Amino acid sequence: MSFIEKQETLVNGSWESVKHNLPHHSVLFYTFKIPTARNMFSFLKDSVEVQNSLKLQAHAEKKFGMVGEVVLEDATLGAIHIQKGVVDPHFVVVKEALLKTMKEAAGDK
Numbered sequence: 001m002s003f004i005e006k007q008e009t010l011v012n013g014s015w016e017s018v019k020h021n022l023p024h025h026s027v028l029f030y031t032f033k034i035p036t037a038r039n040m041f042s043f044l045k046d047s048v049e050v051q052n053s054l055k056l057q058a059h060a061e062k063k064f065g066m067v068g069e070v071v072l073e074d075a076t077l078g079a080i081h082i083q084k085g086v087v088d089p090h091f092v093v094v095k096e097a098l099l100k101t102m103k104e105a106a107g108d109k
Helices: 005-020 022-040 054-064 075-083 088-106
Strands: none
Touching: 005 022, 005 088, 022 054, 022 088
């Protein structure tokens, strides 16, 4: 599926909104996906207050900040996710978390 120019403009504008407060939005993104993916992050298994985890904050900002830079054909990224046990249903969770995060960042725009 290819984006039409208007869709691309909307996505890029939303991403710019996310980048303006990357620390907040990156943790929000991971918070949305944690209920389903918590056990996939070794540093969260014993965390009670996920949102306040300094390890989550560091990981989230580093990894979520790469979203705008990642090339989908990056075989290394794919191999890491396969090694960690990521399967197709996990991507539904990621998609929903990303959409919720971008919606919050864009607000009423």
